[in-house]
Amino acid sequence: MGCQRTLAAGRTALLLAGLLVALWHRCAASCPERDLEDREEEANIVLTGTVDEIINMDPVHNTYSCKVRVWRYLKGKTNVNREILLDGGNKLMIGGFGNPGICDNQVATGDTRIFFLNPAPEAMGPEHKNELMLNSSLMRITLRNLEDVEHCVEELKYT
Numbered sequence: 001m002g003c004q005r006t007l008a009a010g011r012t013a014l015l016l017a018g019l020l021v022a023l024w025h026r027c028a029a030s031c032p033e034r035d036l037e038d039r040e041e042e043a044n045i046v047l048t049g050t051v052d053e054i055i056n057m058d059p060v061h062n063t064y065s066c067k068v069r070v071w072r073y074l075k076g077k078t079n080v081n082r083e084i085l086l087d088g089g090n091k092l093m094i095g096g097f098g099n100p101g102i103c104d105n106q107v108a109t110g111d112t113r114i115f116f117l118n119p120a121p122e123a124m125g126p127e128h129k130n131e132l133m134l135n136s137s138l139m140r141i142t143l144r145n146l147e148d149v150e151h152c153v154e155e156l157k158y159t
């Protein structure tokens with residue numbers, strides 16, 4: 001009798017765990033990534049860089065900015081105003097982390113990613129004046145991802 005009850009409890013726990021996993025998958029799927037081509041087209045600046053420092057954490061909206069060391073511009077180097085470069089020219093301020101409108105929007109210090117960016121619109125106010133804003137999800141740096149992004153940039157150039 002006691003044993004049967006344990007079995008039933010175990011089965012219920014398993015069922016619940018399964019349900020949780022299913023739900024979790026559904027939630028992940030509810031933030032669908034747009035096509036890389038569209039994301040590339042929307043972003044005027046695409047670059048690879050490493051997060052140097054996290055600043056301006058907004059405790060209410062959980063958004064923040066980062067100082068990022070730039071490794072390479074994949075697109076739009078000429079769109080980067082020299083005035084916004086920091087620390088001798090190879091660092092930038094990037095805002096918009098934690099933006100709920102962007103699926104993959106979180107970084108930690110030391111993370112290296114591909115960033116899809118646009119200059120901060122004037123409407124955002126003077127505190128964002130010299131920032132670039134995250135325009136779509138962060139992308140991990142793999143050979144495949146770099147090639148895919150470069151391919152999109154090249155294609156856009158010739159159409």
Ligand SMILES: *[C@@H]1O[C@H](CO)[C@@H](O)[C@H](O)[C@H]1NC(C)=O
Nearest residue numbers: 042043101102118134135136
């Ligand atoms: C991304 O940039 C486009 C303009 O190219 C803009 O319409 C869109 O709102 C931006 N997305 C985000 C999340 O800022």
